[in-house]
Amino acid sequence: MNDREREAYLSRIGYEGELRTDKKCLEKIMELHLCSIPFENLEVFDEGRIPSLRSEDIYEKIIVRKRGGYCFELNKLFYEFLKALDFRVIPVAVRILWNREELPPVLHRATLVIFEEGSYYCDVGYGGPGPKKPVLMKDGIHREKNGWYRVNMKPGNTNGEILVERKKKEKYLPILRFSQIPAVEADFELLNFYCAKxxxxxxxxxxxxxxxxxxxxVALTGNVLTIQKEDGSIETKISDSEETIRLWMEHYFGLEFLQI
Structure with missing residues (x-):
């Protein structure tokens, strides 16, 4: 990612101020990304296409055309931006365990950012209830506004994979599992094809x-719009009108140029 592309990325997420390779700056970039660029599978569902994972195509889609994307696109863009800023980053392949009774395959991409005190799990491409801030890969509890998480670095039944759990009704339930071994870009191409088809x-x-x-x-799943507020209250809207859904796309997600 060159200087011009980095500046365009910063403009897209609304970042202002000095850039530093520290945790505070990382946290701010991640927060702004999550609040500016939507998670969306519209290229797969509405357009019937396999999203390109070429760096130039992801940049064109998300930064130039102001679309969103799903994990393989969003987390690759985030990874490449951090790498261009000289953060130490590792792409990782992840299992999403939330609300799953059986062990699922690896179908998700995220990023580890390495600092002197350890590595932090960062994810700007999970549309579900995952952590929205960098999570230190160390045994213990991670608390943030949207929930409580627990990290287990060496659980006994995960074949060496790190386990992250999320608290729900006073009980911690599995949400993420992954290895700290760097993933290979070619593997994400295969996973991307599977998720799209x-x-x-x-x-x-x-x-x-x-x-x-x-x-x-705010989340749109099918024809159901769910607005979750900071106080925990939830507002739900349902519509079978494509025109209404298009208006929701524009108003809540900034996808005004999308034809559905």
Whole structure:
């Protein structure tokens, strides 16, 4: 990512101020990204296409055309931006365990950012209830506005993979599992193809769009719009009108140029 592209990325997320390779700056970049660029599978569901993972195509889609994307696009863009700033970064392949009774395959991309005190899990491409701030890969509890998480570095039944759990009704439930071994870009191409074409994957069956807000989050799943506020209250809207859904796309997610 060159200087011009870095500046355009910063403009897209609304970042102002000095750039530094420290945790505070990383946290701010991640927060702004999540509140500015929506998670969306519209290229897969509405357009019937396999998203390109070429760096130039991701940049054109998300930064120039102001679209969103899903994990393989969003987290690759985030990874390449951090790498261009000289952060030490590692791409990792992740299992999403939330609300799953059986062990799922690896179908997600995220990023580890390495500092002197350890590595931090960063994810700007998960449309679900994952952590929205960098999480230190160290045994213990990670608390943030949207929930409580627990990191287990050496659980006994994960074949060496790190386990991250999320608190729900006073109980910690599995949400993420992954290895700190760097993933290979070619592997993400295969996973991307599967997620875009398999009838077993949610993205081929239902429209999914979400974005964080300082006061909560907004998500569109199928024809159901869910607005979650900081105080925990939830507002739900349902519509079978494509025109209404298009207006929701524009108003809540900034996808005004998308034809659905």
């Amino acid at each position: 398999s009838p077993d994957v949610l993205f081929t069956r239902k429209r999914v769009v979400s974005i964080c807000r300082p006061e909560g989050s």
